Amino acid sequence: MKIIHTADWHIGKMLGGFSLLNDQEYFLDGLLALMREERPDALIIAGDVYDRPVPSGEAVGVLNRFLSKAILDLKVPVLMTAGNHDSRERLSFGSELLSSAGLHIAGRLSAFPRKVTLMDQLGPVHFYLLPFVDPAAANSLFPDPASKTYQEAFDKAASPIVNVADFSERNVLICHGTFCRVKQDGVSAAEESVGGADLVDLRQYRDFDYIAAGHIHRKQNIASNMRYSGSILKYSPNEHNLSPSVTLVELGQKGVLSIGERKISILHDLKILKGQFDRLMAREEPDSDYVFAVLEDKELILNAAARMREKYPNLMGLSYDRKNEERVGTLTARENREKSLPELFRDFYEHVNSEEISAKLLAAIENITGETAPTEKGGVK
Ligand SMILES: [Mn+2]
Known part of the structure; x- marks a missing residue:
């Protein structure tokens, strides 16, 4: 079975006063082209579908157009969960009605997590959709005993899945959170370093054939069969050196056959340009990428941002390098x-x-x- 794993779409994201909606729509057109080519059995969006709990009408329109094409034209089922940026309730709208059409949404946390079974020539693959879990959400569903840590909350929310899953068959878990790396020998990275309070260890979930995670924007493996696909675009100046892609997973008779990456072309890159004002202004052609300029000049430059926009129309921010x-x-x-x-x-x-x-x-x-x-x-x- 072939699965495209994505996460952290953040549809409707604003950055440096710019709307990234055109960039997102451009990316999604590229994703549709990839789906036409690869013919996947499913598309996963592992949380943070929207950037805000109340997305704009335009943002909802972009997602709606994409989902209609993916599901109605290309007949690819879409599995989508709520991340910490999404409103669980709003994302869940119509979820019971839409699942028969091929759109499977898990917004709210549930005592009976959403299970979607898809078939290929090798048999069934069971997808378990777990929305973002924090202690408050877990405690509203499983109050006794109360979960204090993200680990307790996650384990509580995942327990109904583990209880019903038949691990002799193929199972995929979709989740959203901060998961620490699980090493080959089964030791978790959390044991070597002091992790954040929201860190969750997925070691006990190794029996899933694949875990599709979202939340961390830098793509990376958590274990050989667990992975963050990363965000679809660079969403902050701190992410300027990321190289976003989507993950292509192939499941065999049991377990992962291969995990690969596919680049999708983007409308604008996002970069940090560092140097003296005159040097940055010396280029011939305007540069339409999203730019954060860091000026190394000792003197303040009069109207620096306005002047830079002649060469960099999509300048998102400007600051001075103040080493001392x-x-x-x-x-x-x-x-x-x-x-x-x-x-x-x-x-x-x-x-x-x-x-x-x-x-x-x-x-x-x-x-x-x-x-x-x-x-x-x-x-x-
Ligand atoms: Mn997130």
Whole structure:
């Protein structure tokens, strides 16, 4: 059985004042082309379908158009779960009605998790759809005893699945959360490092033939048969060096035959450009990618963002590289009151320019104000 695993679509995402909806629609057209070519038996969206609990009308339209083409034209069933960004209730709308058409949605957490069985020539594959689980959601369903950690909550929510699953057959678990890497020998990465409070260990779920995870935007394996597909696009400047793709999984008689990646073309790349203003402006042709500029100039550039937009119309953000900022430190009002004018001027100059004031300039200020600055800085860390 051939499955396309995706996650973290974040439809309707805004970044740097720009709507990414055109980029998302462009990507989804590419995904439809890939589905036409690969003819998968199912498409998985492992949570964070939308970026917000109340998506815009335009965002709903983009998803609706995609799902109609995927399911009605290409006849590919879609399995979709709620991530932490989605409203469980809104995503669940029509889910009972839509499953007969091939759209399988798990928004709400349920004591009877949604199970979807698809057939291929080798027999059935059972998909278990587990929406995002946090302690609050788990406790509303399984209050006794209350889950305090994400691990307890996840195990509680997954227990009905594990109880009914027949592991002699083929089973796929779809889930959304922060899962730690499970190593070959069965040791979990969480045992080696102190993980976050929301970290969940999937070791006890190794009997699933494949686990399709969402939430972490960087694609990566959790174990040989568990994986984050990663987000479909780069969604923040921190993600500028990600290389988004979708995951293509083939299941054999039992277990995974192969896991591969497929790149889908994008409308705009997202990148960080670092350098001096003049150098960044020296290019001939405009660059239409999404750009976060980090200027290495010592002086502030007048109207830098507006001027950069002539060459970079999709400039999303601009900042100055201030390597030595921490040297200046933070001053309290009381510390400032105790300072002489030349001292205040020196601190201001060094804060803005990230370099030491020259003796000549400081002498000139002392001359003008008739005050002197102590040679050693006091009280500044
Ligand atoms: Mn998420």
